[in-house]
Amino acid sequence: MNELNTKLQGKGLFVHEMHSLVKAFMRKMQFLSSQLESNTLTHMQTLKEVPPSADHLRRYSSMLGALHDEFSRRFEDLRTIEDEMHMISSPFTCSVDNAPSDVQLELIDLQSDAVLAEHFKSGSLLDFYSSLKEENFPNMRRHAQKMLVLFGSTYICEQTFSTMKFTKSSYRSSLTDDHLSAVLRISTSYIQPDFDALVKAQQRLDFSHEEKIT
Incomplete structure (x- = not known):
């Protein structure tokens, strides 16, 4: 958790990047919990050196499961905007069908523009959305502003x-x-x-x- 906390304090992180860090941590908790249940200690060097009893393994597995559930509860609100975060962070690969209805047509225009695609690859996220013309992509710009200032790191x-x-x-x-x-x-x-x-x-x-x- 100290490692996750340090990463979340990183400079200039956007909400989708922080959400990805949290999701990765939660997946690790699930994975390690299942590893403990099967007495697989590959990623737990300390436990390998001093093998615990079966009761202790079950207890550790339960603790990791509880930690995962607590993280899931605390970050539940972010799951409701996952599609929108994905659209803003990966506008050229996201599904138009899953995008908000007010940006779907703009998203098709965006994904069909090779010049904009190249600009997206070579520049920062802020520079890219700042470069979009207001008259062509008003709703995309509005959604980007909302996501990119949602909260900083x-x-x-x-x-x-x-x-x-x-x-x-x-x-x-x-x-x-x-x-x-x-x-x-x-x-x-x-x-x-x-x-x-x-x-x-x-x-x-x-x-x-x-x-x-x-």
């Missing part, structure tokens, strides 16, 4: 909490909530400012102001 939570502790120290106890919110937003964002565009915009404003004066 726990990395952003840990980062925000650490930043808040560092920022709101005893020397800055009078920091307002609005200022703290702005600091946290900037500290946990990775948007690269377009300085060239900002400078050009300022130059246009200055030029317009000079014209009015003259």
Whole structure:
């Protein structure tokens, strides 16, 4: 579980990636539980060194089964959006029949476009959906936005909490909530400012102001 927890704290993970990690962990629990029932200890080095009794094997198997059931219960809500997550993460291989009705025709257009397919292979998921034209794929873009911002990995939570502790120290106890919110937003964002565009915009404003004066 420590390994799973570490993976879930990875930077920049989307919900479908985190769901895949959880599903893999649950499958391992099922597999190891069945291995214990049959007294197969191939993947359990410690138990191989000190073979347990049959009663202990049954108990360990039952514990793994209970752990699997608890994970299944806690992540039950994600199963209801599995098809949608798969559509967003693999739009060129997902089934059109299983896709939401409002994107089915758009999905056919998307899967038939060789240029977009190549772009999907070579770029990031965010870049791909950002490049889709609003007039051609409005519903695909909307579904992608919903899935990709559903919730981030726990990395952003840990980062925000650490930043808040560092920022709101005893020397800055009078920091307002609005200022703290702005600091946290900037500290946990990775948007690269377009300085060239900002400078050009300022130059246009200055030029317009000079014209009015003259």
